[in-house]
Amino acid sequence: MIRADLPLIQEIRVDSGERLQFVKLGRVEELTVISRRWVLRGVAAVAPLMLLSGCTSSYYKAMKTFGKEKRDILVSRVKDSKKDQQQAKEQIKTTMESFQALTGFQGGSLEKNYKKLNGEYEKAADSAQKLHNRIDSIDQVSGDLFKEWQKEIDGMENKKLKAQSAVMLRQSRLSEAGYIKSMRQTEARMTPVITAFRDQVTFLKHNLNARAIGSLKGTSAQMSTDVDVLMVSLDASIAQADTLINSLNADQP
Incomplete structure (x- = not known):
């Protein structure tokens, strides 16, 4: 809205x-x-x-x-999405480390440790939202590019060149669809991780004492597993970004 x-x-x-x-x-x-x-x-x-x-x-x-066609815009956004995913990966790892440090609390300031965890969680949540917006922006510009590309192909008279351009368009569409699917899967795995962090942080906000922290130790192992799965998904999606960039740079309609 x-x-x-x-x-x-x-x-x-x-x-x-x-x-x-x-x-x-x-x-x-x-x-x-x-x-x-x-x-x-x-x-x-x-x-x-x-x-x-x-x-x-x-x-x-x-x-x-300024000489920036839809293809250039798409390549730029895919490169940015790769950076976004790399940053999200590092931020979620840092947030998990802060959570593990707090649940393994051995002394010191509970308030200080909580504030650190809350700060890392907020950064992780921002990273997730940024990635979501980036996926939507890539989906939009790629759709506009492919429509324009198809319209240009429809106007070609040389059958051989027309067929070659159609093949390049199909390959780029497949690469883009694969990348969007990979990012959506990553986003789907990221959402429950961010939600879990939010719930833990909120719980600690309401119950900032050693007993409350001790009650969260059992959730740390499962969250760690979920984060590990997310890291693998992020790595796969980042690799897909390179595939799409190479495809777009190689294919000139």
């Missing part, structure tokens, strides 16, 4: 003076930028709001001004 207090970006314009014009609720607001790199950063920064507002065509048009 789009928050009522967020301005809906209806259009992005980029003029020759490298100014971004954001048309928001009928008003034109300009942002003068120093370089093309900062223009791209500006467009990328408002991309989530544009997608929520249904302005994908304006987003693609703005990116195309």
Whole structure:
């Protein structure tokens, strides 16, 4: 759901003076930028709001001004998703270590250890949400790319080249579908892990004493197993990212 207090970006314009014009609720607001790199950063920064507002065509048009086609955007998002998964992997491992350290508490400040665990949990939850959003963004741009690709193939007259392009499209679709499936599976395994961390942290918030911590020791082993399974899934999904990137870089419609 789009928050009522967020301005809906209806259009992005980029003029020759490298100014971004954001048309928001009928008003034109300009942002003068120093370089093309900062223009791209500006467009990328408002991309989530544009997608929520249904302005994908304006987003693609703005990116195309700087030579960024849908394929380039997709490759960039897949690379970002690979980084997101690597970061999520490290953060979940760190959160698990904090939980194990607290359940094996041998003395010191319970409050300090709890705050550390809570902080790591919040970072892990943020990583999971970021990955979820990334999957959706990849799914959207890949769908738009493949529709455009198919339309271009339909307009080709040379039967041999048309058939070759169709094969490349089919291969890229298969690679993308495999990657999305892998990430969805990883997300499905990540959700119960994050939920378990949340429940443990909430329980400790309500019962921050040695007895409560002792009662959680039995859950540590199962959580550790779940985390290990998730790590394997993340590694597999990260490897799938490279496969998709290679496929997109090799196939030029």
